[in-house]
Amino acid sequence: MNGLEYIASRLDAFYEELGREHYLLGAGLKSEPQIGEIYRKYRDLYTAETIRALEEALTMADGETSRRVRYLLAFAYSNYMQSSVSTLTEAYLMKEMETVVRVNGEELPFRKAMSVLQCIGDRDKRRGLEREISQKLGEMNHILRERVMCLHDIASEFGYRSYMDLYSAVKGINYGGLMSALDGFLRRTSSLYRDLLEDMLHGIGVELEEAERHDVYYLLNSAEVGGDFSRENLMPSFTGTLKKLGIDIDTQKNVILDLEERENKSPRAFTAPIRVPEEVVLVITPRGGADDYAALLHEGGHTEHFANTSPHLPAEYRHLGDNAVTETYAFLLEYLLTNRNWLEDFVGCDDAARLFLFQKLFFVRRYSAKLKYELELHAAREIEGMEEVYKDILDGILMFSNPPEMYLYDVDDGFYTADYLRAWIFEAQLKSVMMEKYGYAWYRDAEAGKYLIGLWRYGQKYSVSELANFIGYQGLNVDDLLDELQEGLAS
């Protein structure tokens, strides 16, 4: 067995152990995490020597081999980086766990404070809590700063000009090109976004000019929509959607539904792809509420993608590759909540469509702002003064005030931000094609299900840009996303 085949053969074992561990921990079936041990056991997959050998192999590889080496290299770099900064990551998490936020005489653990912020109706109290959170973040930022500098140093040790250059080369993504397409999107949605935000803020008694981050999160969290988003209707609406697409999740032997209530089970739905495609677990604690529906449909998209991936693909294409691909399928099901027919069919009222479309517009703008900032942060050698850069960019694009202290907390490693953005763009393209073939209510057609299964079989072998070519586009194009939002949100 050559080096490449050896690494590939260990990938399945690594993901099986890791996936099972994540499942057991998240499902509340285990309390002592052993994730670090699993990473240590498979350390040979991502040492500096492995990276150098893969970089070397890449210069000689072509066609299929070059693709597989590239995916392994991205995997090796990302895990090598994570493990190099794991002490700092843990130090930060420890600090975060110890941190207590005091507001109005009440004491809240830091993370809890972050999550209750969006539920507080009283503006002064909410603002006070955000100020406290920001101050605590400011005190912890030195750890995150050291962590980012360490990641930047690793990129230069491997001969790259910057962290951004490394990821751009290894993932084969032109981030600058993506950003300029998004700049066009931002320009063309700016007045639509401003009008809607201003209008919605009025509903909670806040003027756009004085709006702050906490106001908008409260706004998004407190919006009420009509329709049956009860706990009882959650699973039937999900399995019913799949049935219309010709998929009977109850008879899929490789899909395990974990619905049981357990004390330490994650409140949020998640997918554990333990063995792809032989053993995929969808973990849910049904609560009800529109957000719970969105989370289940999203995770259900990941589950069906993994469960329908061809078992004959090499491990790299079943576990690695372009993450925007699986996020696209997750979004495709999640945004059924913006489809008026789907809402009528499953919750009996199409109220939620506008709210979810606005949320989509908000998140695409927010992630575009994040990417614009992350490109500045990760192209630089010096991160001094990045607080102001963060605030300027986010305030400008989102049109409300953001705390500068979040400038490192609000950053995703390895440009995952760009993967979500590419998924939002491709989801709209894929949906346009499906609507043309199967109509606006595409999910009612079992042929649409067959079409999706055909795409799911590729796993993550092809990137979203390649898949866009397969369905008749020339790569990614923001126009479909733009049309969807502009038409759906026009009053």
Ligand SMILES: [Zn+2]
């Ligand atoms: Zn996802």
